[in-house]
Amino acid sequence: MIWTDDPTRWMLVAGMGAAYALVCLAPYLRVRRKRLAAERAKAEAAASPGWIVAYASQTGNAEELARQTVATLKLAGIPARLAELSELGARDLQDAERILFLVSTYGEGDAPDAAAAFAGRLMATSLPLPRLHYAVLALGDSAYAQFCGFGRALDQWLQAQGAQSLFARVEVNRSSDQAIAQWRQQLSHLAGTSDAPDWSAPSFEEWRLSERVQLNVGSAGEPIYHLELEPVGGVLPEWQSGDLVQIAAPADPSRAREYSIASIPADGRVHLLVRLHTHDDGSHGAASGWLTQQAALGAGVQLRLRQHKRFRLEGNADRPLILIGNGSGIAGLRGHLKARALAGQGRNWLLFGERNAAHDYHYRAELDGWQRDGMLEKLDMVFSRDQAERRYVQDRLAEQAAAVREWIAQGAAIYICGSLEGMAGGVDAALASVLGREVLDDLAATGRYRRDVY
Numbered sequence: 001m002i003w004t005d006d007p008t009r010w011m012l013v014a015g016m017g018a019a020y021a022l023v024c025l026a027p028y029l030r031v032r033r034k035r036l037a038a039e040r041a042k043a044e045a046a047a048s049p050g051w052i053v054a055y056a057s058q059t060g061n062a063e064e065l066a067r068q069t070v071a072t073l074k075l076a077g078i079p080a081r082l083a084e085l086s087e088l089g090a091r092d093l094q095d096a097e098r099i100l101f102l103v104s105t106y107g108e109g110d111a112p113d114a115a116a117a118f119a120g121r122l123m124a125t126s127l128p129l130p131r132l133h134y135a136v137l138a139l140g141d142s143a144y145a146q147f148c149g150f151g152r153a154l155d156q157w158l159q160a161q162g163a164q165s166l167f168a169r170v171e172v173n174r175s176s177d178q179a180i181a182q183w184r185q186q187l188s189h190l191a192g193t194s195d196a197p198d199w200s201a202p203s204f205e206e207w208r209l210s211e212r213v214q215l216n217v218g219s220a221g222e223p224i225y226h227l228e229l230e231p232v233g234g235v236l237p238e239w240q241s242g243d244l245v246q247i248a249a250p251a252d253p254s255r256a257r258e259y260s261i262a263s264i265p266a267d268g269r270v271h272l273l274v275r276l277h278t279h280d281d282g283s284h285g286a287a288s289g290w291l292t293q294q295a296a297l298g299a300g301v302q303l304r305l306r307q308h309k310r311f312r313l314e315g316n317a318d319r320p321l322i323l324i325g326n327g328s329g330i331a332g333l334r335g336h337l338k339a340r341a342l343a344g345q346g347r348n349w350l351l352f353g354e355r356n357a358a359h360d361y362h363y364r365a366e367l368d369g370w371q372r373d374g375m376l377e378k379l380d381m382v383f384s385r386d387q388a389e390r391r392y393v394q395d396r397l398a399e400q401a402a403a404v405r406e407w408i409a410q411g412a413a414i415y416i417c418g419s420l421e422g423m424a425g426g427v428d429a430a431l432a433s434v435l436g437r438e439v440l441d442d443l444a445a446t447g448r449y450r451r452d453v454y
């Protein structure tokens with residue numbers, strides 16, 4: 001090594017050393033800067049309230065779209081929280097800066113059951129919401145007089161409270177793909193992403209009609225059939241009691257019809273109850289006419305399963321159940337009774353209405369068997385035309401007020417399946433007078449009062 005006292009040389013060596021250190025340090029500094037920025041962004045995201053995606057859904061369409069909406073926002077890096085509308089109180093609405101509402105309409109322009117308290121209580125008040133920016137996706141069916149009635153009422157109420165709409169309300173008629181695409185487009189625009197996941201519904205599969213029996217020969221009502229279907233591919237998909245199927249009829253494939261599933265996977269087949277629908281001009285319904293009259297045994301049926309989360313047992317699996325229905329509504333209730341029998345849960349009370357015991361006592365042998373085996377603790381069959389005076393399930397409910405209160409005090413949940421007109425409204429009124437409207441609204445909001453009515 002050559003030693004030197006030359007200061008210029010020394011400075012040159014020192015300069016080269018510093019430059020080398022900088023070159024070595026630069027990648028480390030770059031990584032550290034990135035890491036700090038990421039940590040800062042994460043902390044900001046955690047501190048910011050994020051977006052709320054709130055849904056009110058009866059049969060799961062709005063809920064499914066809400067889940068997809070959250071996924072799209074998350075993909076774009078926007079923190080988003082899924083909430084049922086019933087979970088939101090005045091304080092949540094006042095604190096939030098951005099809420100996307102996805103809500104359907106039931107009854108005659110009403111909110112879905114779980115949102116009855118939100119609609120009845122919160123929306124009846126005045127609540128200044130100057131911070132809130134929102135958008136509404138309203139689901140409905142234009143065949144009803146109050147098309148998207150609840151979505152429209154919610155939108156108007158939010159506007160009246162001073163909330164600002166992010167974009168015009170999107171209305172979905174019978175799950176129209178076009179309107180859903182419009183919502184997706186608005187979302188992508190807001191979230192600054194064109195990378196939205198695919199939202200298309202699962203496709204129909206080919207099933208086979210394996211069994212068809214008329215249950216009510218000689219009835220004063222329209223004929224009702226028990227059908228059994230098997231997947232052509234042989235592999236039975238998973239479902240839970242309470243779920244639905246959609247069937248595309250050959251004469252009207254663009255509008256699928258929904259039926260409650262009357263069986264559980266352990267039966268090995270999907271069972272349906274289909275009532276033949278006859279129009280005023282004597283023609284039959286496109287789906288019910290085909291399924292019950294035209295399709296031969298063995299015929300192919302285009303079918304897809306649909307989760308119906310709001311009518312599943314879910315958190316109520318260990319509670320006593322009060323099951324109430326009429327007519328073809330026995331389908332959804334039978335699914336639950338089968339699931340309960342399989343689980344060995346016998347605390348079930350069935351209140352069921354039809355016309356005449358002689359012709360309309362659907363699944364009588366099965367119900368007798370469950371009673372005998374301790375799987376059906378209480379059975380009230382109400383036949384409207386077996387006596388001079390017409391009697392319905394709601395009348396029996398009122399007579400059984402003390403037992404209803406007792407079962408609810410023991411933690412029971414209530415499931416309703418059957419016709420909206422006549423039965424569901426009458427039963428709702430009877431339950432409200434037995435339990436109190438507020439109690440019933442609270443049961444609905446906490447998933448202990450569930451309905452599949454049509």
Ligand SMILES: Cc1cc2nc3c(=O)[nH]c(=O)nc-3n(C[C@H](O)[C@H](O)[C@H](O)COP(=O)(O)O)c2cc1C
Nearest residue numbers: 057058059060061062104105109140141144147148
């Ligand atoms: C019994 C019943 C009543 C309904 N009432 C209305 C209504 O008054 N107005 C409307 O626009 N849609 C009405 N609909 C259509 C639903 O809003 C539509 O099917 C929606 O897609 C359901 O979404 P969900 O699964 O999230 O509850 C009704 C549907 C049923 C089964």
